[in-house]
Amino acid sequence: MLINENLNSLGFKGVKNIYKNLSVSELVERAVLNGEGKLTSSGALNVNTGKYTGRSPEDRFIVDQRSIHNDINWGKVNVPIAQENFDLIYKKLIEYFQGKDLYIFDGFAGADKRYSMKVRFINELACQNLFVHQLFIRPTEEELINFSPEFTLICAPGFKADPVVDKTNSEAFVIINFEKKMVIIGGTMYSGEMKKSIFSVLNYILPQKGVLPMHCSANIGIEGDTALFFGLSGTGKTTLSADPNRRLIGDDEHGWSDDGIFNFEGGCYAKCINLSKDNEPQIWNAIKFGTMLENVVADKNGEVDYSDDRFTENTRAAYPVDYIPGAVLEGTGSIPKTILFLTADAFGVLPPISKLTKEQAMYHFMSGYTSKLAGTERGIKEPQATFSACFGAPFMPMNPSFYAKMLGDKIESADVDVYLVNTGWAGGPYGVGKRMKLSYTRAMVTAAINGELKNVEYVEHPIFKLMMPVSCQGVPSEILNPINTWENKDEYRKYALELAKKFKENFSKFTDVPENIQEIAASIE
Template identity: 60%
Template structure:
């Protein structure tokens, strides 16, 4: 790939001021010199991202060419774009970047398991984006850097804006993947999360062909070597719940599950900062220090102390930091096969149980459904929770058909006898606006009981609408919290709201025509 890479990027490689794999202190110096960000009291740099404070899914494309046209699951998530538009935009971006005084390059890896890792390169217009990339991906040793041959390259030019009429895009912003050229173009957005998620999309395309299930999940390992996975979209608690002082962290967001077990795709964490406190989330709070990147977090003008409760820019405030900033991690980020799998949902209707144990058929139903509520700020235009169904809890990042990932998960659940739970970190006592968010302490207690095997043989009650087996007693959690209907003052409103959600499940699942009857029948009972 080295010759292909150098031929394709020759204009940028000859740029006399391209800075490659700079140290963290040097990058921080440059960021402050260029006034791209300011230094916070924690030692982290704080950058703001302007108009785009979350992902822009309507501006993401995949080049439809002979390499991938027969494999990608084309549609509203994987929007096709013609190769001619990519080639034209590529040249425009390169010409634009050639005029810059400095560019910043990071060469590293995605994938902690060396058998499956992908050598990558990120070329940035902004130094703070390069620091972000260094902290989120896996940094090579000096020896590895010497022989590094990038197989995919991201070119990020936030200040370059597309012309939709000429460039075939939907707006000034574009995130375009070319599997043929092995290049990702990003422009028109300063939101660093696009860099991270583009590489995840690439891994979701490549890994299944190597008998590795790529997963949008966090993972940790207990003292006895038991592994837990936490699936869920942004804002459902993957990062928070996997950062457990009694378990070692494998990773907070992206993993592969292969023949040898689970491995982290990344080398860092990208944690939400909304309402972050040392009391509630000490590991994350204390991980934000020198070399970390704060995104859209408000700072006190004088003290530069972060105000994690201030959402005046966005609710999607973020912190990027390397895994080694977490005290309790496993190194390297690889472990055995999962014993427990947690599906996380932030249910804004307030009708799903806070925890329930799933049969295999229910597990497949809820994995394919991927129900949650998009939380404010995680995507452009989302200002309050919206019910959504994201297949495999990661539809925006899946180039292949969801059935491919679901089939692989089902096979692995069978093969390794993993236990699956559905956990609602959303609302209780009523829907959004009436009820309140489930207490984190309750959720932690429920998850702890699940991971310790304490829920395997407890007394349960079956939810009459969702058909889920709900534990009746969990240490540290009031019994009435476990049964959603009991937390609602208006029982008629509860039944109506639960039926509305059941109907949404049924309507969404119609698209999975190839699912077996057993899986289809594992969903909610709609009596409308």
């Protein structure tokens, strides 16, 4: 069989059973029989990932090779590892699989066939093979006949690295090898590492084809108008894009070509802490048989308590996009008309919504200000103000200026409206103020997408120079200017200046910044 020939070429020997492209039912059955998880009352498979309940950014590496060395933005995010260390880890990883079962899923990353990448996932665990089956694009039977992977991902949570010998930072590792067209993952059972690794690969490959890769969700209206939602985990991408009045294209990762946008995936990976049927009915109803839950608390009868964060606040649900009613199953959309940058401002000083010029959009895209929310990375217990270039720095191999220039060109050519939306705190910083009401945020987002904010009156924020609307249907006008929500106006200005200083400090590290973007940076007080 082709699969065995491929496994031999990868070095696999003496594996026990090979389960290739199993159905959802078969994968769920294997996961339960193996003791990897339990079924909940809704039929979803609930898995506990142990101590790794979020991404582990300090354990992510890219093999430093001559062919890519000058392209990669090396540093704290893109950490190099030597080829010889990769080879050492890989040899031990393959030996680890002897006598073990393998679960293989062949799928696509990228809904636009002109740019899609064939990926083979090789898993130690059936539950993780279920995850990639539901999250990535599932081929037809015909497409599987002569399937030849362009990239291979091997994931073995039970295999642990030796930091001293292997030159890793811990027992866990996520290593991308562009020349070998391979990703290897070990020591962590958090499934999101697989998803984000393939995203990182596409973020390097697609720009070379004129496609802007984006960490964003996307939906489309009945008139064919596409909207993009940028933001880090927990800022509301999944929640706000799952709009019953619009069709979901995808909830996390997309490409923007000259012809439109396309989803990288075939599924959604939604946060479900404090999930409720009233606030997020589409996500609630998607959690059924075939969905994989991570680290959700359930009792002995399988009844789930989404408010319980005893394992992590980063509880997750992975399900195929067709579990969302009316989703765009082909995974494509028109050139965007509206872009929304979502930020969870822990300082509580940014306006709940503001309109951006193209230059401001490029500036805020490069800045990527938000707050790391509890649980999304190991060790994060409460919101921390942070900057993540392109709203996805951990997954962007190249210089942020490169991606920002691509975005600016596309905004200009398509005359896109861009808004900065604060889904974080108002009336004070975290611990004092309150999180912005979801109903208000939804109303502002709807107004932006429908074009209702194009012609309203605006006022300029005195420090950040953002244009704030003075009215928005469904939103109390007094909250549109954030200073109005603070009892102590002097305190507001103090916190706003403190955040502005952080913006300046962060932006000073960028290189090759266009002059018009430097002017935006200089205008902030």
